[in-house]
Amino acid sequence: MDFAAIVAEIAEEIAPFRGQGRVANYIPALGAADPHKFGIAVATRDGDVFSAGDADERFSIQSISKVFTFTLALDLLGESLWRRIGREPSGSAFNSLVQLEQEAGIPRNPLINAGAIVVTDTIVQHFDRDRAVDAILSFVRQRARSEAIAIDQEIARSEAVTGFRNAALANFLKSFKNLENPVEDVLDVYFNQCAISASCSELATSMLYLANSGEDPLSGDQVVSRADARRINAVMLTCGHYDASGDFAYRVGLPAKSGVAGGIVATVPSHLAVAVWSPGLSPQGNSLVGTLALEKFSAKTGLSVFRA
Amino acid sequence: MDFAAIVAEIAEEIAPFRGQGRVANYIPALGAADPHKFGIAVATRDGDVFSAGDADERFSIQSISKVFTFTLALDLLGESLWRRIGREPSGSAFNSLVQLEQEAGIPRNPLINAGAIVVTDTIVQHFDRDRAVDAILSFVRQRARSEAIAIDQEIARSEAVTGFRNAALANFLKSFKNLENPVEDVLDVYFNQCAISASCSELATSMLYLANSGEDPLSGDQVVSRADARRINAVMLTCGHYDASGDFAYRVGLPAKSGVAGGIVATVPSHLAVAVWSPGLSPQGNSLVGTLALEKFSAKTGLSVFRA
Amino acid sequence: MDFAAIVAEIAEEIAPFRGQGRVANYIPALGAADPHKFGIAVATRDGDVFSAGDADERFSIQSISKVFTFTLALDLLGESLWRRIGREPSGSAFNSLVQLEQEAGIPRNPLINAGAIVVTDTIVQHFDRDRAVDAILSFVRQRARSEAIAIDQEIARSEAVTGFRNAALANFLKSFKNLENPVEDVLDVYFNQCAISASCSELATSMLYLANSGEDPLSGDQVVSRADARRINAVMLTCGHYDASGDFAYRVGLPAKSGVAGGIVATVPSHLAVAVWSPGLSPQGNSLVGTLALEKFSAKTGLSVFRA
Amino acid sequence: MDFAAIVAEIAEEIAPFRGQGRVANYIPALGAADPHKFGIAVATRDGDVFSAGDADERFSIQSISKVFTFTLALDLLGESLWRRIGREPSGSAFNSLVQLEQEAGIPRNPLINAGAIVVTDTIVQHFDRDRAVDAILSFVRQRARSEAIAIDQEIARSEAVTGFRNAALANFLKSFKNLENPVEDVLDVYFNQCAISASCSELATSMLYLANSGEDPLSGDQVVSRADARRINAVMLTCGHYDASGDFAYRVGLPAKSGVAGGIVATVPSHLAVAVWSPGLSPQGNSLVGTLALEKFSAKTGLSVFRA
Secondary structure (H helix, E strand, C coil), rough: CCCHHHHHHHHHHHHHHHHHCEECCCCHHHHHCCCCEEEEEEEECCCEEEEEEEECCEEHHHHHHHHHHHHHHHHHHHHHHHCCCCCCCCCCCCCCHHHHHHHHCCCCCCCHHHHHHHHHHHHHCCHHHHHEEEEEHHHHHHCCEEEEEEEEHHHHHHHHHHCEEEEHHHHHHHCCCCCCCCCCHHHHHHHHHHHHHHHEHHHHHHHHHHHHCCCCEEEEEEEEHHHHHHHHHHHHHHHHHHHHHHHHHHHHCCCCCECCEEEEEEEECEEEEEEEEEEEECCCCCCCCHHHHHHHHHHCCCCCCCCC | CCCCCCHHHHHHHHHHHHCCCEECCCHHHHHHHCCCCCCEEEEEEECCEEEEECCCCCCCCCHHHHHHHHHHHHHHHHHHHHHHCCCCCCCCCCCCCCCHHHHCCCCCCCCHHHHHHHHHHHHHHHHHHHHHHHHHHHHHHHHHHHCCCCEHHHHHHHHHHHHHHHHHHHHHHHCCCCCCHHHHHHHHHHHHHHHHHHHHHHHHHHHHHHHHCCECCCCCCCCHHHHHHHHHHHHHHHHHHHHHHHHHHHHHHCCCEECCCEEEEEEEECCCCCCCEEEEEEECCEEHHHHHHHHHHHHHHHCCCCCC | CCCHHHHHHHHHHHHHHHHCCEEECHHHHHHHCCCHHHHHHECCCCCEEEECCCCCCCCCCCCHHHHHHHHHHHHHHHHHHHHHHCCCCCCCCCCCCCCHHHHCCCCCCCHHHHHHHHHHHHHHHHHCCHHHHHHHHHHHHHCCCCCEECCCCHHHHHHHHHHHHHHHHHHHHCCCCCCCCCCCHHHHHHHHHHHHCCCCCHHHHHHHHCCCCCCCCCCCECCCCCCHHHHHHHHHHHHHHHHHHHHHHHHHHCCCECCCCEEEEEEEEECCCEECCCCCCCCCCCCCHHHHHHHHHHHHCCCCCCCC | CCCHHHHHHHHHHHHHCCCCCCCCCCCHHHHHCCEEEEEEEEECCCCCCCEEEECCCEEHHHHHHHHHHHHHHHHHHHHHHHHHCCCCCCCCCCCCCCHHHHCCCCCCCCCHHHHHHHCCCHHHHHHCCHHHHHHHHHHHHHHCCCCCCCHHHHHHHHHHHHHHHHHHHHHHHHHHCCCCCCCCHHHHHHHHCCEEEEEEEHHHHHHHHHHHHEEEECCCCEECCHHHHHHHHHHHHCCCCHHHHHHHHCCCCCEEEEECCEEEEECCCCCCEEEECCEEEEECCHHHHHHHHHHHHHHHCCCCCCCC
C-alpha cells in the first residue's frame, strides 16, 4: 500500500476539522497546546516511516505511557500481575473511583489511571524509585530508537502539584493495600512517565513490537513473548479508550491507546503501527480529530482486526 | 490447517474438565442439561464443517440469538439504531438494571439483555409481533442452512413464566420510552428467539457471513455490508461475554457471543467460524469448558485477531 | 395555641408562592391539577380541625397511602416485616432500581415505591386481592372518620396503564423472590391505594393515631401499639421525603410523608397532626409550597421534634 | 425520673452482652481497647450527672468530634455552609467515595468523613492551621467543663500514618475544588480532632447545649442559636449513624452521633444529654452494646423525639 499517499490524503481530509474538541487545560502546559496541530505517522516493520502534518513535533504522551509500563510489568510479573488488576473494560471514566470502591481496590484494567498506578507500583518495586523513571524512559527510547525523547519537567511538576484526583486514587489503592510503595514515590514516577514527550513518528516506531509478535523488528530484541504481545493488543482494544473503547473498536477496529494531550497510538497486528496527534478532545477525553484520522486510515486501507 | 485433527485434539484435552461449572437452572428445561456434554464445530468458508463431541446435538442458543437480531436490526435501521442503544462494554452483569437507570434507559450495547430487548423491539416494529418470530427463525435457518432448527416451546413458555428480571428490564425501558411496542409483545418475541435450538455444527455455519465480508459464502447472499460485518465483529469482541468480555479477548482473542445454556460462537474474520457447547458456566454466566476449548483452538491455530 | 389564626396566617404568607413548582404530569388526571391550589388543616387530639385555603377539596393522596399500608403491615407482621424491607433512608429517588439491585431485592424502607410494593404484597397475602383494596380504604375512612373518601377510578386506571417504572420494580422484586403474589395483583392493589382521594382535613384527622400513642383519639381504637406508633414516626422522619428527607427534617423537624399530587401529612407526637396540599413539586417530587407552609408552621408554633 | 437508678439498671442489664462486637483495629492504639468496657452517663440541664460503669474513663471520641466541628462551622458560616455540603443521609458507609464522585465533590452531610473534612477545612480557613486544633479543643473543654480533656498524640500520629482512605477523600475533595486549604493541613487538624480523649461524663455534659435551645445551661453561653440547635439535632438524627441512622432512629429515637472507638452521644431536646461507651462495633461501625444501652434508656424513660 502507498502509505505516503494515504497519510497525505488523510491530512488533507481532516483539515476542515482541525481545531475541534476541547484541549485539556487542567495544567497550563497542556492548555497552551494549539488545537490546530495535527500529525500522523505510519511505521512499518521494515523500518519505514510515512508521515504527514506535525508528525515530528513532540507532545506529552500522557496515558500512552500506560502501554509501555503495562508491557514492562507484564514481562516482569507474568500472570501474577492479574492478582492486583483486572483486564475488563471499565465502562467508566479514566479516573473513576466508584468501581475501585465496589471492587475493593482492584482496578478494572492497566490502562485506566487506577490500574496504571498499580502497574507503576510494580515497576517501582522492581527497580527503585529513581531508577524506575530511567527504566521507563530507556524502554521508550529504545523502542522508538530516539535518544532525544525526554521528560518535560514542567509538565511533570505541574501534574504533581495539581494531580489531586490521582493522589486520591493512589491513597485509595493504598487503603486497600494494593500499593506496596509509598504513595508519593509511586505518584512521582507516574507523573514523570506521563510527562514523556515524543512525536508521532517516534511513537509509531515505538509500538512496532506489538505488530511483530513481541519482537522489535528493528533491533531484533524479543521485547515480550508472542503470546503477551497478543494479550497487550487485546487489552488495548477492549480498554484503550476508557468508556469510548467500544465506540473506537466499532469505528476503527484496531488496538489503540489514547492520551489526554491528544495522541493516539494504534497497532495493526502483523503489519504496522500508526500514531496520530491532535490536541482537541472528545467528552471522553480522546483526540477528536485523531480518532477521525484513524477511522479514515482503517477505511482506506481496509486494515482492521475485524475485517471479515 | 488440519481442523479435523485440531478439534479432535481439543475434545480430548478438555475431557478431564467436563462437568465443571454450574448449569443454569432458573428454568427446569435448562437445569436438566447434562454438564458432561461437550461439542465443537469449525465451519470454513468453502462449506466444510469439522466437528467433535456432541457437535450435532441441539441446545438452546439463548443469548447467541442476540447476534442474529442485532444483525437484522443493524441492517434494517443502519446507524439510527445507535440512538437507542450504545456500543460500549457494560462492565456489569448481563441483566443489570443499574446502568440503565444511570444512563436514562439507553442500554450499553445490543448484546446484553436490555440492549437485545430494544433490538427485538425494532424487529417487532418492522415486522409485526407474530411475523417477527418467523423472521428471526427463518434468518437463522438460512444462515445455518438447516430447516430443522426450531423453537423449543417448553423453554419459551418457561422463560415467559419465570422471566421477571427481563420483564423488569422491558418495563424499565418502556418507562424511559425506549420500547415502541407493548412490553408483552416484545418479551414474547424475545423469549422465543432465546428458545431457538441449534447444534454446534449449525451455529458455526450460521456465523460464516461474519467471517466473509458480510456475505453468506454458501448462498452468496450479501447478508450485511462489509462494513457492518466488521462492526458486528467489533461489538462481539468488546461486549459478547458480558463482564468477562475483556478476559475472553485476552485469552481467546476472537469476536464471540455466549449463551446461558453453554453455547459460544466465535468468528475468525476472513477465515472461519467456530461453535462450542458445554453447559457448565463460569460465575459470569459463560461456558467454562467452552471457553477453555476456544482458548486451545486459538493457541493451536494461532488464529486470533490480535496475533501480532 | 390559636391554630385558626396560625393556619390563616400561613395561607396568607404563602400566597405569593402559589403556582411555583412543577405539577406531576405523568398521567393526565394529575397533570390537570391547578398549581395555585393550597390547603392546610391542623387536627388536634380532642377532635378540632383548623383549616385554611382549599383544605376540604379532595386530591389524590398517592404516596401518603404508604403510611397507611405500612401501619397495617407492621401491625400484621410485626418485626418479621423487616426481613423483607429495610428501614434506612435511601439517599436516592422514590423509584430508583439501583439500590434494589445492589441490595439483592430488599428495598431500603417502606416509604419508597419498592418498599411500599412489598408492603402491599403482605396485605394482599393476608387478605386477598379484592379484599385488600377494601381493607386499605376502610382503614383510611375510619381514621379520617369520613365515608366519603373513595378511590378515583380514572387515576387508578391511568396509573395501571402508564406505571412501567412500578411494573419494573415489582417484576424486579419478584425476580429476587421478594413478592409472594402475582405481579399484576400486587400492582393492581398498589395503583388503587395511590388513587385514594382525600382532603387536607380528612388526612390530618387520619394521622392522629400517630400523635396519640397509637390510639385513635376520637374512636378510642388502639390502632397500633405505642411503640409501633413511635417507630412509624421515626421511619417517616428519616424516609418520608425520599432523597429530601434530611432537608425536610432540617427545615421542618417533623415526621411526615409526601405524595406526588402535592399532599404532605406531618405529625407532632403527643400533640396533633397537620396536612397540606399544593400541587407544584420540587425536583425531588415533594410539594414546594406545602413544604414552605410546614416550615412556617414549625417556626410559628415552635413545634418540632428537635426543639431543644 | 430517677436517672441514678435507671443507668444502674441499664449497666446491669447489658452486662451479659459486654464483649460483643468487633473492636476497631485499624490502628494499634484503638485495637488495644478492652471490649468488656462499658460506661453510661446522663447529664441534665441543672448540672447533675448520673453515671454507671466506666463512665469516667476517657476514650478516643473519634467521629463524635464531628458534632463539635459542625457546630463551630454552622456558627461561623451560617447557611452558606450548605453550598459545600448536603444534609441528606448518605445511605452508605462512613468513608464512601462513590457518592462523592456521583455528586461532584459535595459530601452528603457533615457527619460522614467527607463532609467532616470539608467542615474542618472551613475551621482551618477561619483560624489558621495551628490555632484550629486549639479552637476545637477549647470548645470541647468548655462544653464539657473539663480542662483535662486532651488529644491522644499517639492516636493522632497513627491516624496520620494509616489514614489512606481519609487522604483519598481529602485529595478527592481537593480535585473538586471543595477544599480551600492544603490537603495535609486539613488532614492534620482532622486527625487531631478525632484523637481527642474524653469520658462519658464529660461527653454527656458537653452536649447539653443541644438539649437546651443552643445555650450552655451551666455557663449560660449561647453556643448556637435556638434554630441552629434544632437543626444540628435534626442532622444528628438523620445522619449520625452512617448507614444505620434509620435503624437507630427506629430503635432509639434520639439525635445521636457515634464514634469508631465505641462512644455514642445522644440528646433529648429540652431535657438532657446522654453518652455511652463500649468498644465492640456493629458491622456499620457503631457501638453494639452502646446502642443497646441507649435503646433501653429510651424504652425505660419513654424519652424519644417520636414518643406519641
